[in-house]
Amino acid sequence: MPVIEVTKLHKRYGDLVAVDDVSFAVEAGEIFGVVGPNGAGKTTTVECVVGLRVPDGGGVSVLGLDPRRDAARLRQRVGVQLQESQLPDRLRVAEALQLYASFYRDPADPAGLIDKLGLGDKRNTAYKNLSGGQKQRLSIAMALVGNPKIAILDELTTGLDPQARRDTWGLIEQVRASGVTIVLVTHFMEEAERLCDRVAVIDRGRVVALDSPAGLVSTVVPEQRVRFRPSAPVDDRLLTDLPEVTAVHRTASQVVVTGTGDVLHAVTSVLARNQIIAADLRLEQSTLDDAFVELTGHRPAD
């Protein structure tokens, strides 16, 4: 039973079609990624899901509710972290969370949430004196303070340094473990690959692919490369005869075998049968980044 169902969503601003035709369903308890180049329609899609915008066509159902008609009920149960939303400079961490907690019927304990997000020693710090990572953690806390069933997080780690980004990822995994379904909008493929159970790739207002990160990589960019330094000369044919292998190249000291499927096992087996030892053996697989480029023709950070 999906918790979010988006069906043939269409949204335009004047002549500009922001979302052309987007459909997907998010299952309870998963981390669902929405990725795509800037301007692909990710944020507009999410804004329609949370009821901030009215779709021009298609349907959105969240926890069985209509985001516009049942807005009041939905807002009790969906926590949202919007892209680039800030707080007043002088507002303190604990004040912000207590204020937001007061909006909900069954909120989480703000003090507990502050500790859980590692802001315990910052509870009386004004917003303007927080670091980027601390602001982001506060923002996540505000999305969670209503004890939501679903948390929608838009560009969660943009502008964070690598350490803060990794800390935030750990946090998201904890949140999911507590039973919250998470929709993550991002243009960091590494983030989507690391966190998401499934990813919808949106480009020019359409879903161009929807699968697990590993599934996307293996169907879109199935090629892998095996590199090694052989202990004895290898005849190319030994390798090219393998059904998994598509090409063999050589550098000064290394053999580079390109192939699909279980190419690593095929290559090591045939080398073993011929008493050749593969030193410095490396397997290079494609990443979600490569799949993204293949699907959209954009670098992810474009």
Place this chain on the structure above:
Amino acid sequence: MHAFRQILRIEARLYLRDLPTLLSTVGLPTLILVVLGLIPALRKPDPNFDGQTFLSYFAPSLLVVTLAMVGVNILPAVLATYRERGVLRRLATTPANPAALLAAQLLLALSGIVTSAVLLILVARLAFGVPLPRDPVGFTVAFVLGTAALLALGLLIAAVARTAKAAQASALPLFLVVMFFGGVYLPRFLLPEFLARIGDYTPPGVQALLDAWTGTPPQPLHLAIMAGVTLAAGATAAKLFRWE
């Protein structure tokens, strides 16, 4: 209602935390009054002002200072900043209504203005013998309508300005006009007659305040114009207000 009370409580705390703004809005007119009041000549009855002192004549213009600062300067800047930073948008995703934040800001602006006016009137009376408004009902009506007109104009600026910078830029000319015709920069008896008359009809309506203070009931036309500005600017602001 619950969310509104919580928002009001937090916004009030933020307002009090911003001491420089607080002093410059609530305390400034009284400070100017005190400085002028230290000049003996300004405390003497003067035939130029129907036998009143300059201080009595000038006090309504000092009210204009607060009204212009709060209504035209601070209110639009605060609201535009909240929109620019996505505070209103974020609130729209919670069970609270972002209009509650708007209402809280209006209420705070109003309390700042009232506090400032009461402080000014009391200090003028106690320290410099300026009589309390002699037509209290007329004064209250003129003050409420003048305040409403400027707050509505402030909301109109907040409604259309995309950013805090844009709000300040579009507020500045209006601020200068309000201050000038309110007789703040030059006392109005120094202005050419026709400029002084324009000031009668320019929000917040300094002549109506002066009339009521000195005991003449304010002219209905002056009051009607303030009510008209309030309705027109308020309705336009409500129609144009952008939450993001």
